[in-house]
């Protein structure tokens with residue numbers, strides 16, 4: 284990653300604030316438990332994965348969540364609501380500022396750090412996951428959507444289980 | 450001071466206190482993990498190339514599983530033969546040699562000590578040959594690398610006994626695997642609760658199976674006298690495929706539905722499973738009386754097409770394990786068994802229990818009594834005396 288150009292032009296600043304706003308809405312959607320809306324942040328033809336940084340560094344493809352279309356995102360939410368048994372919890376995402384890496388024919392390439400705090404029913408808030416989003420966003424009818432979100436997490440020793448998306 | 454643990458007379462009961470007793474945990478580390486059992490530490494596919502290595506814990510003892518430049522896999526204590534410093538810190542990697550940074554002793558990948566600076570001033574009679582990394586007994590089965598710190602452990606084949614067939618099947622038949630990646634997790638649970646999953650719970654706990662109309666087909670469950678357990682069962686077609694927007698996730702592409710689910714649970718706590726098209730080895734490590742770490746390693750087979758590998762990646766990343774849509778419930782249960790075990794009394798097995806005076810081995814697929822031979826073995830191994838009275 285290189286230093287941002289000294290003279291940032293206005294168009295770039297607008298894009299960055301748009302991405303930041305998108306990410307903030309995405310995080311609040313999860314943290315406010317509006318998970319049924321969460322797949323709408325993605326393009327129909329999309330990829331979403333949550334993958335340990337350790338696997339990425341080793342060039343290994345297995346993830347802890349890997350969806351390669353929007354339908355699979357919906358399946359994850361339905362499983363969480365109807366099938367899965369897990370400790371009830373609140374999620375709290377804290378996001379860093381996005382970095383715009385590239386804008387090309389495929390979309391906007393950006394990267395954003397996150398920390399995810401989890402509060403289970405004992406009331407204690409624990410750092411559950413730290414990592415980054417590696418994103419490609421596209422514009423559909425003027426609205427940004429995720430073509431690709433790779434959640435690469437540093438905290439590769441998971442505490443018990445992961446059910447709620449990051 | 451805790452009251453001594455009373456092992457009940459009935460073979461279908463176990464004291465809850467064994468999950469929470471810290472002194473017992475210390476004895477288990479010595480007797481079981483440092484004792485006369487084989488422990489699966491790696492699959493050859495994780496360290497496929499000369500110089501590849503992986504570090505693990507065997508009980509509390511740090512070890513290095515190393516593929517030597519000569520292509521032979523060895524297991525060493527991860528402790529410098531000079532003053533005992535931990536030699537390797539990385540969880541895995543590739544090295545030409547292992548160098549201890551403290552005084553720069555350098556070990557070849559076959560364990561031999563190659564360099565020890567200043568050796569002309571070492572004690573009289575010092576010989577490099579005596580200072581190779583200390584090697585443990587190892588054995589291999591379908592690429593799965595086992596080690597033991599004890600000279601008394603029986604040969605691997607006889608230790609595996611009747612579970613060997615299921616184990617081979619779960620490892621793709623011939624063990625020619627390729628590593629797809631890891632999911633690593635810590636459960637707030639004693640290792641024995643982690644490894645006590647049974648044949649009774651699956652259709653009840655895992656609601657996903659019910660919603661999909663996906664009840665298991667015919668199958669078998671075979672316990673061994675030394676605490677292993679093998680499950681084999683058919684996978685019937687899913688009735689409610691429409692429940693999923695993308696049902697291709699649960700297709701079987703390389704697996705015969707007749708033996709769609711194979712699970713080998715090895716004493717004390719390694720699980721190897723081939724379920725649908727997922728090939729998964731669960732390397733577990735006891736961390737403390739109330740914490741168990743598990744590394745879920747996922748594999749493809751060497752003969753897979755590119756398309757099949759992608760399918761395995763999709764299934765590996767979505768179905769089983771601590772984040773899997775159809776089985777993460779197990780993770781919740783491990784933690785909850787642990788919390789519940791701080792109450793007095795015994796846990797009681799019921800499903801499939803035909804008698805309570807001695808253990809037997811012909812159990813049915815969905816019995817929980819398949820776990821009883823293991824508990825009986827554990828009881829004897831740890832030197833508990835059964836109560837005389839019920």
Ligand code: FES
Nearest residue numbers: 529531532549552
């Ligand atoms: S302790 Fe390893 S070189 Fe001295």
Ligand SMILES: [Fe+2]
Nearest residue numbers: 646651776779
């Ligand atoms: Fe289960």
